[in-house]
Amino acid sequence: MRKFTKPTWLAIGWLSLMMFFAIFGWVLPFKSWNFVYEDDLEVGLFTNGHILGTDSNGYDLLASIVAGTRMSIFIAIAAVGLGGLIGSVLGITAAYVRGKVDTVMVTIFNVGLSVPNLVLALALVSVLATNVDINQAVPTWRRVMVLIMSLTIVLIPILGRIARGATLSWTGREFVTAARSMGMRDSKIITKHIVPNVLPALIAVAFLAVGVVIIAEASLSILGVGIPDGASWGGMIARGRNDLEYAPHVLYVPIFFLALTVISTNHLGDVVRAQLDSREAKV
């Protein structure tokens, strides 16, 4: 295995910090992210007591970022995990079985792909988050579930198509034919021969998908259909838009965290893929 370059270590370091915020954020000595510091409204970066400053509501931005990291990372990992699992099961099965199953699956993927990501997510969120009594607000936990579900559905065709393509390039190989001619069961061929070879490609795409989901969640929040008044990076950007003119640091902070996280996941996805390409070249 090649040694990692400096940017790769930086990306790993940054994502570790984000994971730490997400998992152990609650042990950090902050008050709740929506605690109002009435005497410190809109203080700038690196103020004593508020390293990242506060916004016009008096929320401490560092506390908001830590709480927002938990929400954004949780949604991203849940959606990519579920979408990846369902997408790869569908994609691998389609490519392995071929025939009618494959045709149907490809058509379904194409249907999903023919609507822009954000339009699909927006439509799903709005339908799934509608209460029977339309005047009643939807509770936050249900909003989160709906967001995860919608983004999962958006990801399934994207990841499914990649899983299908990767599987197709392996099912024709000699060792698969050999295994089949020796009477190996299909389920075993898939788990022993196909999945281990398809997995690296999927992991590379999963990193990219985490970035896609983080951006999609933020976009939905900016449009006001994300988590209402909640702490997520997108929610912070949505709230910060009101302070744009007089306290732009309220926007810089969440944008910085979000952008650096997406750059890191994209970079790692790229590293995994480069590694994969060089391995393929050797074979």
Place this chain on the structure above:
Amino acid sequence: MLKISFWLKRIAQLLIVLLLVTFGVSLLLRLIPVDLATVLLPVGTENERDILREELGFDKGPIGYYLQWLGNFVQGDFGKIYFSGGTEEVSAHLADAMPRSLLLMAYTQVIAIAIAVPLGVVSAYRAGRRADKIISNTLFTLSSVPNFAIALLLVIFVGVKFAWLPTLGYVPLSDGVWEHLKHMIMPVISLSLGLIATYTRLLRADMIAALREDYVTMAASKGLSDQRILWRHVLRPSSLTLLTSAALSMGGLIGGAIVIESLFATYGVGFEVFAAIAGRQYVALQSTVAVIALFYVFFNLIVDIASGFVDPRTRDRRVNA
């Protein structure tokens, strides 16, 4: 003969995708756990709602409702937007929004390709050297920054701090070309940065592969200059992936620029989707999403046709496959 049947099959495939998309949206609407007629006419009488139910086909089953909507849609009746004062035609909204989206998309594509092609050629020519590394790394980083972040930073600096450009609104071409462009610059930059990175990357990879081909060695041994080989002999066969990607992103730009359109108040088709959802205008939502899918499928077809012209080899390959 083979070719005709190939195209018929391709068009049939795309039509099936279109039918399934629109049926899917239709089904999704019926899954909403509220009475659609009540949502559309919150203050109307029960009698008025009954008339509406019949008019829109809500009283029928999901398939009957879909067929009725489809019949209207095909005839150009995209339904209405309902509000307390009366109704507006969805087609009128789309007629207003579509030119905005199409222009935004066209500018974005032109800018993105105009910048990406020279960058891609240079980085393929200098592959692995310093110029290539600088271009590739900068673009990679830029492409990871979400477009709304770029948009907000532009608004803060170019719009508010220096006040060079207007931050909101759309001015049609007929009201002055310069005014029109001034309102488009920031949205176009926000949308095109990511595309520039994608396009450059695709072109670079394809050109590096093409530069290894025998005909390039042949051209070089004939004494042709590097410039001529790159621009005349290598660029054209290498631009196929780039064109495919560009055409596919057109569909995405027409409906998918929702956030940029609402940040800059450009109010294109993406914003119509958002407005329909926010205002619970489900008939408008269904028709607008159908129009977006129509564009996507249309550009998909264009890709297939165009790729045959750019690289004639693919025509036969596709037919045989």
